[in-house]
Amino acid sequence: MTSPRQQKWRQAIADTFIQKMPFNQLLGIELVDYSATGVSLKLAMREELIGNPVHGILHGGVTATILDVAGGMTAAAAAVQRMEHLSSKELSQRLSKTGTIDLRIDYLRPGVGELFFASAEVIRSGNKVTVTRMELHNQAGTHIAFGTGTYLVG
Amino acid sequence: MTSPRQQKWRQAIADTFIQKMPFNQLLGIELVDYSATGVSLKLAMREELIGNPVHGILHGGVTATILDVAGGMTAAAAAVQRMEHLSSKELSQRLSKTGTIDLRIDYLRPGVGELFFASAEVIRSGNKVTVTRMELHNQAGTHIAFGTGTYLVG
């Protein structure tokens, strides 16, 4: 279902989010998988990402960040699929206007772990607004947080 | 309305959030003011906190982080006021169980600026759950984001 042109666009989007956004670099967010319908991201725990130092728990702001990145990348992939007929210039302009309108994070369990995995999927894809659901798990499969994001696309 | 004992507790809480949480140190969050009913935090823009590199805009995850910190500190201050009759040991135990249940961020305008100020106030204070509203402005007074946080306290 996904054309070579779409794949190229996703590569460019991934490059922007993962390589060119300074804060994502500071955290160390890595790409695992990226398709037309969702994304999977990885983050290795380290001292600087801790919120609660007594229990060594991931800061809730890190959780919010990686879930927002997962949601934003997924909204961008959905936009590429929907707007494939546009010229590259138009599509690029539309994508540059992508932004988070609102974000809800539900913190389910303490962010304990060595590796964290964020995933996202589209639950509403419209001409102007895309809504995504996100999840954060650790390397043992423990479900740490849920997210819901509303994104403006183009 | 605020006793010396409450002030001491707030100093200890502020010390924990601002000095001892590694991720807040990584971001550079500073305390401006802290009372029984709210908090004001400050954050200086720098390269590493940027999300959109083309327009030099604060990453939405930084916004979520500082608003969550403001909400959590405000919920803790409300808990101290409500539980002042407890022994220090009990109060300390209760506070150590403070945590974010859920968080909603509304992104109103691009996070452009040199200095950002986060503030929070209590809108529901119960025995178990405190709800706070948060706002982020830049140094020019531009309103960048709203937040709503639900916190478990003790």
Add this chain to the structure above:
Amino acid sequence: MTSPRQQKWRQAIADTFIQKMPFNQLLGIELVDYSATGVSLKLAMREELIGNPVHGILHGGVTATILDVAGGMTAAAAAVQRMEHLSSKELSQRLSKTGTIDLRIDYLRPGVGELFFASAEVIRSGNKVTVTRMELHNQAGTHIAFGTGTYLVG
């Protein structure tokens, strides 16, 4: 700041929401005031609107309904102001596509009272999406609930 044409449009919108939406009629929602920047609605308590029968408390679904109506009317008023240059036909088409994308309600205190007042204001007004904040108070001024709504407009 508000032209006669805008006022006429708001009258038409109010007529749609208050007179022509069956569920708003079932609840008995009434209009108090409607301007370019916000709305005020009124609802009289009665037996059928109760959730908790022991304490005679307004059902949380009624709170959600009236706050969503207040937010939607406010988003529509903002759209009228922004799109006043359009022809009546175009504006009408745009308004007919107005819809709630997401809604958050924070229940602060039990909905006890004889009369309830809902108000809303715009906190983000864009070409495609409007975000509003809503509040519910009773006749004594007790603050019962907060709302945040994200609306698609045109």
Add this chain to the structure above:
Amino acid sequence: MTSPRQQKWRQAIADTFIQKMPFNQLLGIELVDYSATGVSLKLAMREELIGNPVHGILHGGVTATILDVAGGMTAAAAAVQRMEHLSSKELSQRLSKTGTIDLRIDYLRPGVGELFFASAEVIRSGNKVTVTRMELHNQAGTHIAFGTGTYLVG
């Protein structure tokens, strides 16, 4: 996993929500299934529940109401399972304090249909706070809305 005592409690809770809450009666909410981990509710479309009269679409407030009821009943079932060791008097007192703290509804598609089904499941169950996810579908399986609710229990 579910004891006869738990089943009796759930029957009593269902009776309260479905038979004794006037607003749920006004809407016509019916119980389909109720277990320790979730609930399924049914609602037949009728004229009075319409929001948009042109397209005959369910009012967003009805969606919010039935999803909140589904979430609240599920939170109560989780509380019964967790507090089964309590005396009936204590459990009854705890349950009477159940209430919605906050609710988020994501409207995915227009509420078109003849029958609507709401379901809920627990995603966080704590001593004080339970978080649930809810969904609304129509008789054809179309996914109309998502909900997330945070409930205070006892």
